Amino acid sequence: MRHALTAYRWELEKLTAQWRVRAVLGVAVAAPWLFVAVLRMQDAVPADTLFGRWVHLTGFAAPLVVLVFTTQYALPLAISLVAGDVFAAEDRYGTWKMLLTRSAGRGALFAGKALAAGTYTVVLVALLGLSSLAAGVVVLGHDPLVGLSGTLITAGTATGLVLAAWASVLPAALGFAALAMLCSVATRNGPAGIIVPTLVGLLMQLGSFVNGVDPLRRVLLTANFDAWHGLFTAHRFYQPLVTTGLVSATYLVACLGIGYLLLHRRDFAEG
Amino acid sequence: MSGIRRSSTRSPLARAATRMTVLLAGIALLATGCGTSGITGASLAANVGPTFRNMYRLQQRLLGDADQSTADNAWARCFRGGAVKPGATAVPGSTRNSGSGAGTGWTCLVHWPAPDGHTQTLGYELSVQPNGCYTAQGPSGYVGQQDIRTPEGKTVTNPLFEFDGCLTI
Amino acid sequence: MPRPAEFAVRVAGVRKRYGTVTALDGVDLRVAPGTVHGLLGPNGAGKTTVLRILLALVRPDSGTVDVLGDPVVPHRAPAGVAGFVESPSFYPYLSAQANLDLLASLDGGHADAGTVDDLLARVGLAGRGADRVSGFSLGMRQRLGIAAALLREPRLLILDEPANGLDPAGMREMRTLVRDLAADGHTVLLSSHLMAEVEQVCQDLTILRAGRVVYHGTLDALRDKAPAPAHHLRTSHDAAARAAAAECPGVDVETHPDGGLRVRATTADLDGYLLRLAEAGVTPRALAQTTTSLEQLFLDVTGEDG
Numbered sequence: 001m002r003h004a005l006t007a008y009r010w011e012l013e014k015l016t017a018q019w020r021v022r023a024v025l026g027v028a029v030a031a032p033w034l035f036v037a038v039l040r041m042q043d044a045v046p047a048d049t050l051f052g053r054w055v056h057l058t059g060f061a062a063p064l065v066v067l068v069f070t071t072q073y074a075l076p077l078a079i080s081l082v083a084g085d086v087f088a089a090e091d092r093y094g095t096w097k098m099l100l101t102r103s104a105g106r107g108a109l110f111a112g113k114a115l116a117a118g119t120y121t122v123v124l125v126a127l128l129g130l131s132s133l134a135a136g137v138v139v140l141g142h143d144p145l146v147g148l149s150g151t152l153i154t155a156g157t158a159t160g161l162v163l164a165a166w167a168s169v170l171p172a173a174l175g176f177a178a179l180a181m182l183c184s185v186a187t188r189n190g191p192a193g194i195i196v197p198t199l200v201g202l203l204m205q206l207g208s209f210v211n212g213v214d215p216l217r218r219v220l221l222t223a224n225f226d227a228w229h230g231l232f233t234a235h236r237f238y239q240p241l242v243t244t245g246l247v248s249a250t251y252l253v254a255c256l257g258i259g260y261l262l263l264h265r266r267d268f269a270e271g
Numbered sequence: 272m273s274g275i276r277r278s279s280t281r282s283p284l285a286r287a288a289t290r291m292t293v294l295l296a297g298i299a300l301l302a303t304g305c306g307t308s309g310i311t312g313a314s315l316a317a318n319v320g321p322t323f324r325n326m327y328r329l330q331q332r333l334l335g336d337a338d339q340s341t342a343d344n345a346w347a348r349c350f351r352g353g354a355v356k357p358g359a360t361a362v363p364g365s366t367r368n369s370g371s372g373a374g375t376g377w378t379c380l381v382h383w384p385a386p387d388g389h390t391q392t393l394g395y396e397l398s399v400q401p402n403g404c405y406t407a408q409g410p411s412g413y414v415g416q417q418d419i420r421t422p423e424g425k426t427v428t429n430p431l432f433e434f435d436g437c438l439t440i
Numbered sequence: 441m442p443r444p445a446e447f448a449v450r451v452a453g454v455r456k457r458y459g460t461v462t463a464l465d466g467v468d469l470r471v472a473p474g475t476v477h478g479l480l481g482p483n484g485a486g487k488t489t490v491l492r493i494l495l496a497l498v499r500p501d502s503g504t505v506d507v508l509g510d511p512v513v514p515h516r517a518p519a520g521v522a523g524f525v526e527s528p529s530f531y532p533y534l535s536a537q538a539n540l541d542l543l544a545s546l547d548g549g550h551a552d553a554g555t556v557d558d559l560l561a562r563v564g565l566a567g568r569g570a571d572r573v574s575g576f577s578l579g580m581r582q583r584l585g586i587a588a589a590l591l592r593e594p595r596l597l598i599l600d601e602p603a604n605g606l607d608p609a610g611m612r613e614m615r616t617l618v619r620d621l622a623a624d625g626h627t628v629l630l631s632s633h634l635m636a637e638v639e640q641v642c643q644d645l646t647i648l649r650a651g652r653v654v655y656h657g658t659l660d661a662l663r664d665k666a667p668a669p670a671h672h673l674r675t676s677h678d679a680a681a682r683a684a685a686a687e688c689p690g691v692d693v694e695t696h697p698d699g700g701l702r703v704r705a706t707t708a709d710l711d712g713y714l715l716r717l718a719e720a721g722v723t724p725r726a727l728a729q730t731t732t733s734l735e736q737l738f739l740d741v742t743g744e745d746g
Contacts, residue, residue, distance in 0.1 A: 003546065003548070006548075007546065009545075010542050010545065010546075014534070017533050017534060018533065045428065047428075047433065051435075053435075056426075056427065057427055057428065093529055093530075093531060094526075094527075094529035095530065095531065096497075097495070097497060097524060097529070098524070098528065098529060098530065098543060098588065099543075099546065100496075101495050101496075101497070101517045101521075101523070102543060102546035103517065103519070103546065104546040104548075105516060106516075146329060148322075148435060148436050148437045149321060149325055150321070150324070150325025150326040150430065150436075152329070208402070209400070209401060210401070214401070217401060217402075226404075229402070229404060229437040230437070230439065233436075233437060233439070234321065235439070237439045240440070246298055249295055253288065253291055256288075257291075260288070267497070267499060268492065268497040268498060269458060269492065269497075270526075271529075
């Protein structure tokens, strides 16, 4: 346990020392402001995205538009950029032999890396959500938000619901992080650990638009990205959040479990 | 006794992880399997009706009208296929809600009884996504264009021209 | 605590295959505590595989492995042992101090600046603690690797080709360091493919060839078995030189691939031969010793001689 926490602390240190991580988190903070500024300056609204048509009426619509856009295209990639490299990096630098010849066991090293990748994921989502909420409210105002049933949601409630919506995608985000880690351990290849989960995310998104495969759609990891709609209707419903949360947890446990076993049993003939 | 202790291929940790994954997968499958495809004419009508009423209130509020309740007894009927004629009181074959599944080609007729007894019917075309969220596009001749002007001179989106909603599934 | 008579390393009957390639085919090895033991062999003989098995990086297919009296649990680093295989690697974007601190904390300790400075000074990297490892040469990384190993305060040090990448001065320093470590009571197991390097620091020796042990014992015992050293001789008249050699017992002459003759003889026999050449009217134009007796033995035993 102690070794796992030590490994976690050093993994965080290594992550923050890399410019790639700082760059992604910097973009997570800055991009929503840019997006909101563009919205402010133009007359057209992103009407094909949920809540897009209300961006000029209230600033609470903007973070939801960012949420839809990010989860559809960018989030698995942004997560995999870091989580998909966290094991393969050791192969790249040849440092496994230095780490594995210490008292900390393979399980502790795995746990430390998993915790660090998870922390990065949570920070990424939090920065995106908070930044887009702040940008929306500051630039576009805090009038009441038009909910999905047409009712008006006051500023205070809207703030809470927007934050809840962002928080609700964490299970899938962590699931993608775990998937990226598994790819990193299995392929020992940095680019593969980044590309594979991104492709999986894209394929799942495409798959969820196909008609007629309803039960299958609900076991996709990306289903959790859409589960927050029930927060914004007049009669709130939470069942999709619970279901997709469980599905995401399954992916998380399975990916981490397989990843750990692969690391535990591996012969390090190189590196 | 010296020697190499071979860790078994099924170490206790591996067994525990496998069991937990199978358990979670089972729960997840049960939970997901229990829901039916909730996209039917009836569920759409039950959603579009109240949403229309709220959108009407919103439009009146944006336009500065004091009385926002004149559409509070509007109701909807939804079906798939068939031509839409705004203002028509009945379309052959549409006496009840029908149809199911996601996609385009949905029509919802919003019936709006006026105080003088005659009912106005507005035809909305719906496109429904597999996740249960839909976009309803209405007849601009009756509900106004995409944008409307508030009394203060601000241009805002017309809630009745096109609105989104999500079904409870 | 292991009993004094206990071997620091005891390997018996270890086999390891990677797919179709047999890396180790029944290796037996014993390292006495407090000695410097050389593991010698041509590239591909299996030296690195043995070291990886001792460090629990690789699990052997069969056989027993005991380090410091305890069996090695596969995939768990044995206590009291430190070292590196192939070149030690570090995180280039961190400083030397940070790298050592990271490794120390994975051992449950902490390497403060003072400890690190002392350690770096000991391995010849004084004052380089704050520098990023990305700027280090191969030789500097080798030294840092030893520093990282010493951080653990191990009883057994495992070093894979520690002089690799070092210039002659660096090699000399490395040899001194290894001797000092042995004098301090550490047991050192080092591998190399150069007998000349091993000759200078090791007391005991194991020679590997194609995954098997071909010699296991002390260096002194090996010297007794060694053949005469080889020399490269250029003369004014090779044919006559050959004829002269036939008359000298203990002198073995053949054609040298680079021209001239390869002569194997002890110093005494060589003196006699040269005098014989002079009598025969043949002048030696160049004479150089090409291998020591042990190097020659190593080449013969591992079949690397052309």
